[in-house]
Amino acid sequence: MSESDQEIVTLFVSASMLILMMVALVIVFVLSYQRRVWRQKSAMQALEAEHQLNLLSSAHKAIEATRKRIAGNLHDELGANISAAKLQLQNAKSDEASLEKANEILDESLRGLRRIVNDLLPPTLERFGLKSAISELCAQATTSELSVDLEWLGEEVDLDDSIQLPVFRIAQELLNNSLKHAQASVILFTVSTDETHLSLSYEENGVGFNVDHMVRNIGLDNMHSRAAMLHGSFQFKSAINEGFKAIVEIPLPQKEIQ
Template identity: 30%
Template sequence: MMENGKAVILIVDDKPANILVLESLLGSPDRTLISANSGSEALKKALEEEVDLIILDVQMPDIDGFEVAQLLKQKKRTRDIPIIFATAESKEHSFVMQGYSEGAIDYLFKPLDPDIARAKVAVLLKLQMQQKELREKNISLQNAALLINNSADIIGIIDAESFMIEEINPAFQVILGFSPQEAINKSLFYFLQPEDESRVKEMLDARKDRLSFETYTLCKDQTWKWLHWNIVVSKEKWFVNTRDITEQKFAEKRKQEQERAEQSLKQHKLITEVTIQAQEKERTELGRELHDNINQILATVRMYLKMSATNPSKQEELIARSADNLDHAIEEIRKLSKSLVAPSLGDMGLLVALKELAEEINIAGDLKVSVITEITESIKIDKNMEVMLYRIAQEQLNNVRKYASATHAVISLSMDRRHLSFSIADDGIGFDTTQKAKGIGLKNISSRVDFYSGDLSINSEPGKGCELEISIPLH
């Protein structure tokens, strides 16, 4: 069949007049007629063109029709082309049988009967077209079978009512270890876990014509594999294509673990960096406190002691003043030490420590701090987390006292089964959170919260105070 869809008929005769007669009888829009004036030319055209039917004159000078037919049947390309012999020779039985033995399908006897000639050609062309279509379908089926049998994916057919496997390719054995014979006539769910069976049956309730799902499936050798199923539902059958995605799953898991490790390393680096910055800040503040406060008190004591040595009349008074200043210095050192270590956390817990912190600030008088909580002192929180929250309270209240110009601050603490919530709110001057960059204090707080995979938010506007909110998951 030519590309334009027309049947190709090759007319072979050494007499041009006979060719013209056949062309006039057989010509139609759905046919292409080509001709040859000799047996040699006929062989050449049959090999070059895709011919559907040959009308072959028996008596030709170079090679007669029988020899041409014999040669055509020897070639793979031309052996299946039907041949009609056209002859004016004897109709004797032996002559006709010789033609059939050389591969003829039928005869046209000269002079030609137009109706018989047209009918025979039409019938033979129809049969040839049907045979050619069958051959093409067989080739397609063979190719499809090769693709299915050599596919790395499981391909099969399952009854949509009984879920019985009707057909399955060899990949089923390669992937799961069960041979096709072991699989056929067994339910698909024989090879799946009960939870997968329930999940698939729930999907069926949606009445979709396509299903897609993953299963973690036990193989015949007791190993486990991840499978991705694609199913097309048609005419009460499931057409299944299943891929082994075990390596892909493991690769994704390794990637996620690597990303978590990289994130953890990055987080620890950040925590280390912020911790070092916080330590430097604490050292700086400690140095300033020792220099500006305690050092000045001790310098005053030294001055009084020197004066007492040269002023005997005031010696007792100066020594008394020195003792008072030494007591003051000791108290300041005690306060400074307590700001660096929270002794209440060891025995009495976070709630007591926060209340003591609030009381100490309240004594100073510049800021009134309240502690609000529904948590009782009997409820225990992880000790490291308690210290972390106490340090955050110290840091934030220190920021409030220095920068917020606030008169009141409230520490709130609550907890449910999943989260611990902690907040510090003040009524100070506030700030624009979109403009003000985080200082070392807030970075230190953020790093502490990140360590526990918590969430930190700061809500503030100019003139409306500030609220620091923390939520930490409880595992």
């Protein structure tokens, strides 16, 4: 091979090496750029997800605050007025039949008022905690044709209101849905808690439904959003004539070591 041919080969190899290096640099740049874009996109998605959770949390807190205010107004104003009217009727002397009927109406009004206040702001939850509140739900719903039970596994953990109230609302929504639609004869809540998480499972033997053909359900959406607000999860499954099952998993905040 002549000297000129060797120079051409050397030039060709050098050019090829230079091109390969440039291609490699372009690939590295593209990969680095894509990685940076992906990280920025992931960060934005995380911020958006956190923003959505904050909005959900604010919305639910506003709803609960409104419920508390309405419950207080009903109890303090309407309840006091009904009680005062009942006392006046008891002190009246004439037309005993009419007075007795009016007294019965007021008694029923007071019972209805207590039910409304209890639904808006369950006093058992505030005074005695989640276990007692769900137990009360079960007792109120149990009839001769429907068994509603609670199985509590492990020791009861002291929960903050910001956790136990949304979990109670989920339990309340699950039970109400079954009472309205399921035609069940057996309903079981199972709750387990430890220092790191709370798990609530729900099972009933009602008519069930086809999940694939299910239209949007506001009750299920509410339960999803309440669980998400607590950085937890809500999952369910059902089928025709196979009842309904749901499980809620909620992480609990870790206590700081003193």
